Amino acid sequence: MELTHINIQGRAKMVNVEEKAITIRRAIGYSEVVMKKSTLDRISQGLIVKGDVLSVAQVAGIIACKNTSSIIPMCHPLMITGCDINFKLDFESSKVCITSTVSTEGKTGVEMEALTAVSVAALTIYDMCKAIDKEISINNTILLKKTGGKSGTYERS
Template identity: 55%
Template sequence: MNKLTHFDKNGNAVMVDVSQKNETERIATACSSISLSKETLECIKNNQIGKGDVLGVARVAGIMAAKKTSDLIPMCHPLMLTSCNIDYEIDEINSNIKILATVKIVGKTGVEMEALTAASVCALTIYDMCKAIDKKMVIENTFLLNKTGGKSGEFNFFE
């Protein structure tokens, strides 16, 4: 098992020193999903939610969250992201929206937390915009799908 790097020799929490790392392109994609009623999904698809374009607003919220990850997660480095994309897969049969957040950087540390934060906040925004008509929505299956770059190399959840 790898040594945890967010603790010093005395067990105190620390921000990892990345000053000696090489800058490389790093990409991470995270997933989250939200299950909702068929009626709510139809309202989202037909832009009939009173608060506006649910998926558009959630996309902007996810991008904003990725940029603010270091304000939310204590040991994350503030990063100058080069890209953040939010995509959706709508599953009408199971009444589910899958969120895919992909974040890129050329830097000294990875963007896994930024991708996870983007996907999570995107799901939370969908919930917030639809809660007046569907309080039984369930946010689930939030995980790192894949990542490239850095010392640890590639990771693919399904391998």
């Protein structure tokens, strides 16, 4: 199998996508931030001293999505046509579940943008709550689904 990110000298390269078809591409990323119950309660009640945790995390995730190619070396700069981040507070498991849905119309997919969005949103939650909860963990950062392009649809089972 030929690796598309490796040049003839065996070094990393950015894949050439000029021959690829322009299609609508979407990806859904997911991550979880596990914390103490008291921390989750404070987030839900708006009692975190640094401010509205989920609003700040949402904006941070969107900014990260739009700037993925600046921090992931082999990603192409993309015109993102949509980025939505949603949070679910799971009080039973004491975690915040984060989902990002990212779309573009282009020659390469937005999987990395979706994963970067949830990762930075999760890191922002950590940053805003670390003073009251040193045990916070970020888990299960995964691609749930992607559509478009030559390889078609992938959905995590």
